[in-house]
Amino acid sequence: MTTSFSGRSTDRRTFLSLLGTGAAATVGGGLLGGCSNATKSSQGSAGQKSGLSAVVPKYQPYAGLPPDIPAAADGALPGYLSYPRDLIKAVPTVRGKGSQLTVMSPLWGSPPASANAYYAAIAARTGTPLKWNVQDGNTYRDKLTALLGAADVPDILVIASWHLGIPRISEAIANLFADLTPMLKGDISGRWPLLANIPTDAWQAGVWDGQLKAIPWVRQAFTGYFMYRKDLFQELGVTPPKNADELLALGKAVTDPAKGRWAFSDLWQKGGGPIPQIFRVPLRHGWVKDPSGKMVNGLETDEFEAGVAFARKLFDAKVLHPGVGGDASVDFKQVFQSGKIVVTSDGFGGIREAYAVQSRSNPAFRMEPFPPFAHDGGTPVVSGGDTAGLFTFVNKKLPQDKIEEYLTLADWCSAPFGTEENLLLTYGVEGTHFRRDANGTPTYTAQGQKDAGVPTYDFLGGRPPVVSESQYPGYVQMLTSWYNNAVKYLDKDMFDGIRIEEPVALQKAGQPVVDKVNDIIFGRRPVSDLEQIRKEWRSGGGDEGRAFYEKVVKDNNL
């Protein structure tokens, strides 16, 4: 189901802030803490950066199908302008030994039958049949809480990165899941060439306590940005802004309540938080070292204050859609697609999702990210996040040979775009699950949509993402050129590669700040209250967080 599956590509921040969860969820990766896990007694913990590369596979790029548009740098995505007809056979033989493994995985979409032609085809191709247990992704965290608490886990378990916020999950990971380091460290390109094709930073995210515990599912690095309706911009005769003032002026120019049209949705905290991005608020872990060597949270910076003041200015100028305050009940994707707003904030998967919905009903529909800009017209900063979106863990009780058999299967599942394996993985069997249209692009049959149209095997391996939506005119060129430009401005974070569990006090301090900052942004408190909010945050756990991060910096010699 294309549409029912829509959430798949949504930025996780949208999801979390929809639930009204912690500050980290709403403003960048960890501005105020909350993404990682901790408990009362846990004063937080952090892994060591040094030695990380020793436990993960050596990166050995797989020479697959050359892209039509290459990526300019690490972090940008290569593009393919058509679906290739001649595919590479990456895994020539059936390598499995026929062991049946059980697997549990989250699902966003309609569940496939537990035995179907797609599973059968892949089982035949890989030689390792799986018994699938797919579970609602929206309640997956509750299920995991119960399963991990009862130490009742399947052979293979898929966990999304944002599901890792379960109490003391690192204890569960240590107790329940196998250490993959001995099998995967070093050069594995001979035995598992496709696993060796997974970038190092994604692998590093799978390291807990010095052990490689999980296979990462790779996503692109950008968290989200301003998205605008290019078709409507042309109609209205306006162009993307180059600084904050132009953004405000743009808002005033296009807002026309009598016609039921407003300029913006929530640009502060949704879709990666584009306003904090243009004000260069540090977003990923949220902490930076000031010139004196003291750790400072994003909340405490002048950039944050300027961003808040600007967000308030947008509210006061009445250029936000009136539903923005109560946005939990308003579906801004729909509002944006309807043209009731012309600029929104979204993750990059949101573009594909919108095209999938609109390409039939409104072929003129064009959704693009703004070219990166900064509030003062200077050099922009674009926010990035973890590139491992999901992790696959292996039960500790599984015997060594079965673990290796699973890794062989995961290697098969990691086949990149342009391989026969990837076609089978994504679209199933030709004739049964998909047909090729006139341009050679595969489209699902009804059965294909049921069996292969929702990700199952897809999650079990990682492959570098590409842009391949050639069925939408101009899409691949548009997105790849944006990535190739924006990658120059992708932010760096001093804590990248360190798995951090923040102290619970810091996490608890987060939500009150989100609430109070919302009060400012939506006109219920003056901007001048920010100083008071900072004070309350410091005493409510912020200073404890500072001490924690200062220790992390010291321990790692950052």
Added chain:
Amino acid sequence: MSTEAPEAPGPGAAGTRAASTSPQALGSKPSGRRVSLRQRLRRDWALLVMVLPGMALFAVFHYLPSLGNIIAFQDYSPYSGGFTGSPWIGLANFRLMFTDAAFWDALGNTLTITGFQLIFYFPVPIALALALNSVISPRIRSLVQGVVYLPHFFSWVLVVSLFQQILGGAGLLAQTLRQHGMQPLDIMTSPDAFIVLVTAQTVWKDAGWGMIVFLAALSTIDPNLYEVSATDGAGRWRRLWHITLPGLRPVIVLLLILRLGDALSVGFEQFILQRQSVGAGAAEVLDTYVYYKGFLVQDFGYGAAVGLFKGFVGLLLILAANRVAHRFGEQGIYQKS
């Protein structure tokens, strides 16, 4: 019966009557206290057998897992310690709770909303049931009955979106006002009007559903009472006051007491959804507080502590309400023996 019933037809009355006449119930009288356990067992064994399956279910699926609430006194870790191995921290969770200003704010909001809804929501299903019951045409009656309970099946997301669609800043009302050159009203985002808004939403969603149990109660009132009373010259309102309401009273009192036991819960989703639009100051209730301070930061012990507090307060309220009910001659939830 028909003559005395208008005065006291409640289960209390019925119960006393039963107690005074049935040989079984003699045992409950003070003078009968001497009846030995064996005699009582012999007399009541059938009742105990009947209760057994239900109690077994409660014991296995409720009491046994509820023992897990001891984590309120622990620094609970599900993986390394579990329920038996996690370190005990005494009342630390409770101390944390009582010293947190946000907790008191949430408690205050919750109690205010409960009080408001007791006045402005609780009577609505009763009134609706009475209004419907007085409709004579069976077709209209079943038609209305057949639709008003349906909103109960709507999710809160939908209810809030529907309100947003109609009353929100970009909704039907606001657009109409704008077209007539008027300033749209600030209904969905005003923290001051929030309590009215959530109550209106609750009335819309659940009043029709809540009405059903009162309709059932109304159907058990002896119609002869009305006839006798009418022949005695009692008018419409007098009959309502002297027959209908007393007939409903046991159920009303019971539901009121149960609602009081649940006084510290006013809903969760409805408030999470509208938290941003009115701010946490108005929308933070105990359940959302627990979500943010317990569940979301994975402090299950803290969540359990607040849960125990809620249950304890509920228990006190139920016992107090029951006592008040007894004072007014009602049976309440509990027998007066």
Added chain:
Amino acid sequence: MTVTTAAMVRRKRRSGRPIWEEPPTPAGRVGKALLLALVVLAVVFPLWVVVITSLSSQQTIDATGGLVVVPQGITPAAYLQIFSGGVVTRAVLVSTFITAAGTALSLAVTALSAYGLSRPGSLWHRPLLFAVLLTFLFGPGIIPSYLVVKSLGLIDTYASLIIPTALNAFNLVVLRAFFMNIPGELIDSARIDGAGDFTILGRIVLPLSKAALAVIGLFYAVGYWNAFFNAMLYINTTEKWPLQLVLRLYVVNGAALPSGGSSGPQSSIAGMAPAPTLSLKMAIIVIAAVPALLIYPFVQRHFTKGVIVGAVKG
């Protein structure tokens, strides 16, 4: 009995109004009509919006920017898409079975317990009632509940969806209140005639409590039909999923998968326009409410006035 029959006959005359009841004043009539019309409108209008939106195309939804009030081109695409998902049809059967079996079991257990606790002065009834009340106030957490169900071997069984929730304290207490409202003479006279408690329950109390049983049954049935959380926790095999669990997957919670893989399904079923997300959501609400719509007339039938009269006098 004769009196009652006569009363019934009289009541049947002239628009069902009993003869002793004074004719309504015009003002009262108008007021009541207005009130009921308003109530019905307040419910029917949103229902209309939900149904129409579930039947609308993407173009229509885009034109209105959300929920649709005026239908423009009706399409059953959302319903077709949901039912073409394959597992839905089976899930309907599973849910129907669970609801039927669960409601039967729940009614039996609840009626037994309610009667067992409804006789004044019976042995231990006070501590037992108190125990019932406590379940109302203190609830178990997820992990302990899971451990109990697991140790009973109920994981991935239908029983796990029925037994743990078979008895509800609220329903028990409400049913008990109805039982206690039954005139004591009836029970006393039966007892004098030598009837035991099981006979009294079966022959007198239950037949007199049809309305209450119907309501409690409805509460249970709706509870079973709507339940998803236990199924999410305890069921592993897709084929055993109840309907709510399947339907919930169509209402993607604004969720939540990291963007960017090449392998994401991007296309739609060949030759079939995908139904709009909003229509799908609305269709799910409609589908979920249909059983309630179907059951309610049977429940309502028991709300007829005067049930108790015949029994008392007869």
